[in-house]
Amino acid sequence: MKVKLIAHTPDPDAIAGAAARSCRSRKPADEIIKEERPKLLRSLEVCVERGHESVIEHASFTFSVEGVSRACTHELVRHRIASYSQQSQRAVKLEKSYVVPPMVSKDKEAEKIFVTAMDAAWRDYLSLIERGIPVEDARYLLPNAATANIVVTMNARALMNFFKLRCCTHAQWEIRELAYEMLRLVKKVAPKIFEKAGPSCVMFGKCPENDESCPLYPKGGKRPELKKVA
Structure with missing residues (x-):
C-alpha cells in the first residue's frame, strides 16, 4: 500500500479559522485571514468544540492510493461525502497483483492455498483474454x-x-491501515483541525462498541492517546 497526499487546500487551519471568525465579524474572510494566527486557530478550536464543524468543510484533501485490495476500496467508497476515481478493471488489463491478509500469511498452509487460488484466477483471466474475451x-x-x-x-x-x-x-485491518496513513499525512498540513482526530475513544473518550478488551478502551472517561493497534 502506498498513500500520498497529492493536493490540499493551502493552509487548511487558517482557512477554517478565518471561516469560523467570519461568522461573528463584519469583516470578510479575506481580511480576517490576515489576522494573527493564534486568533484564527483559537476561533477554529472553539467553533469545533461547540459542534460547529461546518467550518472545516472548507478544507479539502486529495490522496493517491496505490496497491490496496478491491475489498478495501469497496469499503472506502461507502463513505459518500467524497469524490473517487478508481482504476477500471473494465478498461485496464491487469497484471497479477493481490493483497495477502496477515492472518493468511501467518499460516504457511493457508498461504499456499491462497496463492494457488490467486495463480489460478490470473491464469484463467489471461486465458480468456487470449481467446478473445473482452477484458x-x-x-x-x-x-x-x-x-x-x-x-x-x-x-x-x-x-x-x-x-x-x-x-x-x-x-x-486493511482500511484501518489506510486510515492511519491518511491521518498521518493530513496531520502534517492541518495539525489543528486534526488535533483530536482518531477513533471515537480518542475523539470523545467513549467506546461505541463498549469493548473493554480493546487496548484503546477509555478508562475513567479519559481519552486514550492515539496509537495504532495491530
Whole structure:
C-alpha cells in the first residue's frame, strides 16, 4: 500500500479559522485571514468544540492510493461525502497483483492455498483474454484480493468521520491501515483541525462498541492517546 497526499487546500487551519471568525465579524474572510494566527486557530478550536464543524468543510484533501485490495476500496467508497476515481478493471488489463491478509500469511498452509487460488484466477483471466474475451468480461474471474489504485478527495469534516470509524480496532485491518496513513499525512498540513482526530475513544473518550478488551478502551472517561493497534 502506498498513500500520498497529492493536493490540499493551502493552509487548511487558517482557512477554517478565518471561516469560523467570519461568522461573528463584519469583516470578510479575506481580511480576517490576515489576522494573527493564534486568533484564527483559537476561533477554529472553539467553533469545533461547540459542534460547529461546518467550518472545516472548507478544507479539502486529495490522496493517491496505490496497491490496496478491491475489498478495501469497496469499503472506502461507502463513505459518500467524497469524490473517487478508481482504476477500471473494465478498461485496464491487469497484471497479477493481490493483497495477502496477515492472518493468511501467518499460516504457511493457508498461504499456499491462497496463492494457488490467486495463480489460478490470473491464469484463467489471461486465458480468456487470449481467446478473445473482452477484458470487461474476463475481469469477472478476478478476486477481491486484486489490487487497485484510487484517487480520493474528502473535506476535513468527512475525514474526521472516516477516521472515527476506520481507525477503530473494530474496523477491517486493511482500511484501518489506510486510515492511519491518511491521518498521518493530513496531520502534517492541518495539525489543528486534526488535533483530536482518531477513533471515537480518542475523539470523545467513549467506546461505541463498549469493548473493554480493546487496548484503546477509555478508562475513567479519559481519552486514550492515539496509537495504532495491530
